[in-house]
Amino acid sequence: MAMRSQIYEWSNLAPLGAGATLQRRSTDLPVNIVTGTQLSIFTGGVGYNTTKPSETTATQFVVIEDIACTPDTGAAAKTANENGGAVQVRINTTEYFQNPDVTAMAGVTGLASPYPRGLAVTTPVASNLLKSFDLYPDVYVLPGQVWDILYTQQGATLSASSTACGVAVFVKYTLYDGPDALIANKLLELGITVNPANVDWYKRTLIEQQMGGGMA
């Protein structure tokens, strides 16, 4: 299984009194997040976390294909569905989304890339929110790099323990491992988009070359 579709869903839920957790439970409650706070969804110490920062080994290549989060619709009276923020991708120490003047920004807002898709909101009209943003071209994490997804709370401060203060971030990525990571690097060198179809194409090309065009 050298190419694997992977996901990570972060939410600000943790056991009562604990800021973060490595294991979800039905008794988890929201953790307080002050407006404007930016935190790592993997190791930020809030909600569902992992044991170590995300990184690729020398034989791995990661392609981040989608990022989405709870939106902040700016509604005067926010429902729980619309009190979210924005997500940013960081590779090593470089943040991916920047303002035109190359200053830092919060990233892609949940309004542009909502999670889940279709959730009910009241602003700008009472409707179901769909995505306006596609992460294309995808974001590549090369072998040996550290990557992170940062969430910024843009709506009202989330209150600890209030059941209506849950926010979430969703990340979809493909992990290329072993020979497929080498091929992904080769495609990158050739200027070809790294995706499963192109990795398959490259393998087929190699096989055809070795077999002189024959199939058997």
Place this chain on the structure above:
Amino acid sequence: MAMRSQVYEFTALNAGAARDAQNSIFTGGAAFGTSITKPAETTATQFVVIEQVSSTGSTPATYAGGATGVQGYTQVRINTTEYFLKTDNIPNDGIPGAASPYPRTVAFQPSFNLYPDVYVLPGQVWDVLYVTRGPDNTVIPDVFVKYTLYDGPDALIANKLLELGISVSPANVDWYKRSLISAQSAPAPANGA
């Protein structure tokens, strides 16, 4: 019928049956929900491609309580290996119902597409595990799995495609068969040509 599109739908026994208890949707038992008589496995002449797994949708805002806070997750297991891992290589609960909802509605639309597909090679045991992490007591969760079963000669071709590094799909299996037929029916080169 050597390539067959197949589905399996699981319904939990009740709203709390899967809460904090990850279990098999095939053999989880009557106290868990719908089940079948034995674990899912492929024979020596079968090849399975899992193309979609979905579960009851929910909204993160109500994960800690509320009518749409089922917070279900679906994991795929091949033999003893779980497919979806966290970035620290520890298995996670799997695909959230919020990302891959079943059924799809205007309010619950997919963010996730299982691509590349998951292959179950001949002789492997596979399973789909489901758990809910929400305290919701009202919605009885469902899980939906769509897979294609390749049997007999088509399973051999699926294995061949896998060796060649080509995605196993009905279209590619057909392409391989067409290529074989074309190669066999091509006129033999004349002597001295």
